[in-house]
Amino acid sequence: MTEPSSSDIAAYVLAHSSPADDLLRELAAETSAAFPDAAGMQISADEGQLLTMLVRLTGARYAVEVGVFTGYSAICIARGLAPDGTLLACDVSEEWTAVARRYWQRAGVEQQIDLRIAPAVQTLQALPADPVIDFGFIDADKPSYPDYYEALVQRLRPGGLLVLDNVLQGGRVLDPEPRDPGPLVMRQLNKAIAADDRVEAVMLPVRDGVTLVRKR
Numbered sequence: 001m002t003e004p005s006s007s008d009i010a011a012y013v014l015a016h017s018s019p020a021d022d023l024l025r026e027l028a029a030e031t032s033a034a035f036p037d038a039a040g041m042q043i044s045a046d047e048g049q050l051l052t053m054l055v056r057l058t059g060a061r062y063a064v065e066v067g068v069f070t071g072y073s074a075i076c077i078a079r080g081l082a083p084d085g086t087l088l089a090c091d092v093s094e095e096w097t098a099v100a101r102r103y104w105q106r107a108g109v110e111q112q113i114d115l116r117i118a119p120a121v122q123t124l125q126a127l128p129a130d131p132v133i134d135f136g137f138i139d140a141d142k143p144s145y146p147d148y149y150e151a152l153v154q155r156l157r158p159g160g161l162l163v164l165d166n167v168l169q170g171g172r173v174l175d176p177e178p179r180d181p182g183p184l185v186m187r188q189l190n191k192a193i194a195a196d197d198r199v200e201a202v203m204l205p206v207r208d209g210v211t212l213v214r215k216r
Contacts, residue, residue, distance in 0.1 A: 013046055020045040024072060027103045031070045034099065041069050043139065043165065047207055048076040051137065051163065054212070055080025058161045060134035064088045066120045066148045067140030071100025077137060078109035087113045088127075090120035090140075120144070124151035131157045131215075139165040142182035146189050153198060156215040162199075164189075168209030 032039040051073060061082045065074055068091035078087050091097050094117060104110040116123045120140060136152040138145060152162055167190055172183035193201050193213060201213045
């Protein structure tokens with residue numbers, strides 16, 4: 001994973017961002033203990049705070065998340081929604097999202113989250129074509145990012161915001177001959193987003209790279 005330039009800078013960034021609360025810290029610890037081989041998929045505390053802030057700044061009432069894992073990012077998004085807001089959360093794992101459900105209940109956001117256990121492309125393509133999505137977050141299997149992006153951008157309202165995680169792929173987007181498809185697909189998508197005249201975009205070197213996409 002691409003990280004800040006040193007461990008000292010990483011610690012400084014966290015120390016000067018609003019901290020995760022006890023519940024989120026407990027969720028992160030349980031995830032690391034229960035799923036050590038997959039724990040790296042969980043967003044960091046500073047990225048979680050960024051999500052909450054972006055949702056609030058967008059004034060979002062309807063959000064979509066692709067890739068739930070154990071529910072950390074969903075809590076961060078739900079906390080930023082308007083009181084009557086809804087988060088459509090897409091994942092394929094009952095095991096991971098069982099942890100998420102417990103923490104959503106404890107966080108008091110379970111009523112705002114509509115969890116769909118199915119391939120996310122199917123869930124997204126089944127949505128009405130109307131541009132009603134205020135906020136989207138993609139953090140799932142990298143080869144499917146182009147499909148997720150297109151399905152969400154089509155349904156994003158003007159002024160709506162889409163956030164893509166892991167757009168740097170640990171720096172492997174710079175590899176001319178990557179050994180797995182993720183970096184190649186991501187490099188192609190990054191180029192396509194920069195040229196997409198439906199949106200304006202900025203890529204930020206936050207953790208493993210975050211791209212913010214605003215619908216024109």
